[in-house]
Amino acid sequence: MIYLKCNDLKISYILILFFFMSSVSAQKILTIDDAINITLKNNFDILVAANDANISKVNNSLGNAGILPTFAVTASGNLEQSNVKQKLSSGSDNNIPSLSTTSLSAGAQLNWNLLDGGKMFVTKSKLNEIQALGEIQFKEKVMQTIFDLIAAYYDLVRQKQQLNSIVEVSNYNRERVTILQAGFKAGSMLKSDLLMAKIDLNVSSESIINQKYTISATVKTLKQLLGRIDDEPIEISDSIPLNYTINKAELLLKINNSNSSILGFNKQIEIAQLALKESKSMYLPSFIFKAGYYLSHTVNSDGQVLQNNAVGPQIGGTLVIPIYSAGETKRKVNIAKIQVKSAEYDLQSTKLQVNTAFENSLSDFENQQLLLKIENENNELAKENLRISLDRLRLGQATALEVRLAQQDFVQSCTRLINFSYNLKIAETRLKQLVSAL
Numbered sequence: 001m002i003y004l005k006c007n008d009l010k011i012s013y014i015l016i017l018f019f020f021m022s023s024v025s026a027q028k029i030l031t032i033d034d035a036i037n038i039t040l041k042n043n044f045d046i047l048v049a050a051n052d053a054n055i056s057k058v059n060n061s062l063g064n065a066g067i068l069p070t071f072a073v074t075a076s077g078n079l080e081q082s083n084v085k086q087k088l089s090s091g092s093d094n095n096i097p098s099l100s101t102t103s104l105s106a107g108a109q110l111n112w113n114l115l116d117g118g119k120m121f122v123t124k125s126k127l128n129e130i131q132a133l134g135e136i137q138f139k140e141k142v143m144q145t146i147f148d149l150i151a152a153y154y155d156l157v158r159q160k161q162q163l164n165s166i167v168e169v170s171n172y173n174r175e176r177v178t179i180l181q182a183g184f185k186a187g188s189m190l191k192s193d194l195l196m197a198k199i200d201l202n203v204s205s206e207s208i209i210n211q212k213y214t215i216s217a218t219v220k221t222l223k224q225l226l227g228r229i230d231d232e233p234i235e236i237s238d239s240i241p242l243n244y245t246i247n248k249a250e251l252l253l254k255i256n257n258s259n260s261s262i263l264g265f266n267k268q269i270e271i272a273q274l275a276l277k278e279s280k281s282m283y284l285p286s287f288i289f290k291a292g293y294y295l296s297h298t299v300n301s302d303g304q305v306l307q308n309n310a311v312g313p314q315i316g317g318t319l320v321i322p323i324y325s326a327g328e329t330k331r332k333v334n335i336a337k338i339q340v341k342s343a344e345y346d347l348q349s350t351k352l353q354v355n356t357a358f359e360n361s362l363s364d365f366e367n368q369q370l371l372l373k374i375e376n377e378n379n380e381l382a383k384e385n386l387r388i389s390l391d392r393l394r395l396g397q398a399t400a401l402e403v404r405l406a407q408q409d410f411v412q413s414c415t416r417l418i419n420f421s422y423n424l425k426i427a428e429t430r431l432k433q434l435v436s437a438l
Helices: 003-027 032-042 044-059 118-185 190-228 250-258 260-283 328-394 400-434
Strands: 072-086 093-115 286-300 306-321
Touching: 003 072, 032 044, 032 190, 032 260, 044 250, 118 190, 118 260, 118 400, 190 260, 190 400, 250 328, 260 328, 286 328, 328 400
Parallel strands: none
Antiparallel strands: 072 093, 093 286, 286 306
């Protein structure tokens, strides 16, 4: 009785440990949502894109647009030693063999561009649009990186599913070898069939090795997108969710209003139009207001003026009225008009590309759905056929070739089924990316 209790206790400990380890393992599974959150924080391409967006935000200031005045304080000093020989108009000479002059000056000056044909205000509007464009480009980079991440994540799921499929086929190969081995010993089956089964089993073992290597390379790609450089293994889900339903009318409505590429080129047109206004402002007058307060102090060791002090405010301005610029302003305006037209062409081209990509992705999604539905049924049939063929082989009612063909059909069906699932997920992800809904 004591032995049984101890044994029961050991079993309890083993069960507790098993459930604990299962719980820990479950906690380590990296879901697709977790992967996206990690990528948004750690992916280096996203971090660089965020810095680029921040640069356009920092550049968007009143000072950079030229609206605010500039103010500076200056100071200077000078010591001069010279030999002076002067002949004055009165006929006398003034010779100073060693004249020492010390001069000090200081001042504060304000420069303010009060009139420039409205260019400063147009520039500020352009900086606003450049900042908005930077934010759109950042979002576009995020969408592309998330797409790459989802593709890599489910590619890893696909490769692991493929490994499981190869292992399953290898088990069928092993069962086939066992049946043929027994039949060969009993004298009812050919040795060539046994050798072919063993060859197929070895090929399956090689495929398992190659598939594990493929999984390792896929993990590295996923880690790169996650911003990870460690050697820790990654545990992910073992299935690809395929529950996305399409509303084509809704997607078409969204695509022109939310697609990052289209929004970006819309901003490019607005920026080009503002650049044209900047160029046209060069035809108009400009006025710069200047004001300051200055002081100077000069000391001479000899001569008629031994010390000179000056202090006081100054005020003034510079008015520039363009009359003739050798066609330079006209050239810049014409170039700006061409750039506006090019930006409009770019937008139309982008709309065409995006809508073509949408139609292709939609067709791909629908085709993959149909193929997956057919292959699901086909896979069940191929598996059942293989199972029946092995049972018939065991009973001596089927040939080894028949079983081998059934096995090949099952292998091809598994590969198609896994790939159709992955392709359907990629088509779904592409549609979401086109409407910026990842």
